[in-house]
Amino acid sequence: MTVLVLGGTAEARALASALVAKGVPVVSSLAGRVAEPKLPEGDVRVGGFGGPTGLAAWLTEHGAKSIVDATHPFAERIGASAVEGARSAGVPLLRVQRPGWQAGPGDRWHWVDSLADAAAALPALGRRVFLTSGRQGVAAFRELSQLWFLARFVDAPEEPLPPNFEVLLARGPYDVDSEAELMRAHDVDVLVTKDSGGAMTSAKLAAARGLGLPVVVVRRPRRPAADTVDTVEAAVEWVLAR
Numbered sequence: 001m002t003v004l005v006l007g008g009t010a011e012a013r014a015l016a017s018a019l020v021a022k023g024v025p026v027v028s029s030l031a032g033r034v035a036e037p038k039l040p041e042g043d044v045r046v047g048g049f050g051g052p053t054g055l056a057a058w059l060t061e062h063g064a065k066s067i068v069d070a071t072h073p074f075a076e077r078i079g080a081s082a083v084e085g086a087r088s089a090g091v092p093l094l095r096v097q098r099p100g101w102q103a104g105p106g107d108r109w110h111w112v113d114s115l116a117d118a119a120a121a122l123p124a125l126g127r128r129v130f131l132t133s134g135r136q137g138v139a140a141f142r143e144l145s146q147l148w149f150l151a152r153f154v155d156a157p158e159e160p161l162p163p164n165f166e167v168l169l170a171r172g173p174y175d176v177d178s179e180a181e182l183m184r185a186h187d188v189d190v191l192v193t194k195d196s197g198g199a200m201t202s203a204k205l206a207a208a209r210g211l212g213l214p215v216v217v218v219r220r221p222r223r224p225a226a227d228t229v230d231t232v233e234a235a236v237e238w239v240l241a242r
């Protein structure tokens with residue numbers, strides 16, 4: 001009867017809590033990237049499965065009834081692995097994916113397809129960058145020695161960064177006033193973000209709008225097609241229906 005929830009997001013934690021509350025046996029899976037992750041309720045396993053084959057083997061061994069991919073919209077490899085692994089194990093899969101962010105009046109957003117394209121766009125947009133696109137992709141910005149970066153991460157990057165990077169370690173949620181104050185205090189003139197979606201980290205966008213700053217927004221990667229819902233409530237219903 002076990003449900004496997006591929007996690008690492010607020011939605012995955014909320015889903016695990018809701019399923020535990022309904023008495024559904026749930027195992028949440030984390031990649032193990034974050035040193036001190038916020039742990040979901042219920043059972044937790046940590047670390048990669050070894051690709052789709054390893055994931056399929058895990059599903060079969062544990063007699064999993066269903067699998068919910070509640071990973072981050074930018075977690076490309078596990079998203080593909082979930083589709084392939086579930087198919088070969090014959091286990092139904094649902095993806096929970098929060099809607100992307102939408103620009104509103106007053107926003108000065110520049111959409112790009114990749115972190116490399118974000119780096120290429122930056123010199124024309126500003127000099128002092130608030131970089132919030134994550135530790136794993138920071139290498140794309142290393143060569144921009146003419147710019148200054150305030151780079152916010154959950155955990156410090158493994159490789160030291162060049163001297164034009166100031167690292168800020170923090171974890172959301174954030175509020176608009178403190179995001180605006182942070183940007184003002186560091187004379188930030190451009191923001192870089194992935195289109196992560198959700199409320200946990202959206203305050204920076206409202207703060208940038210209020211300050212009239214341009215924002216470079218990285219589009220989501222395409223993940224293989226899967227049945228998808230955009231709320232935790234819909235995912236709970238889907239699990240219970242099985």
Ligand code: NAP
Nearest residue numbers: 007008029030031048049050051071072074075076077078
């Ligand atoms: P990724 O590139 O798609 O995954 C790389 C490998 O890490 C996968 O092939 C898989 O290894 C393992 N993995 C990833 N998520 C896993 C999970 N939930 N449980 C078990 N193994 C997992 O993923 P990523 O972008 O590095 O993200 C890693 C985790 O951080 C994800 O769980 C995601 O939800 C969370 N996260 C990511 C971002 C982001 O911007 N990418 C932001 C916030 C949170 P095997 O092939 O060996 O199975």
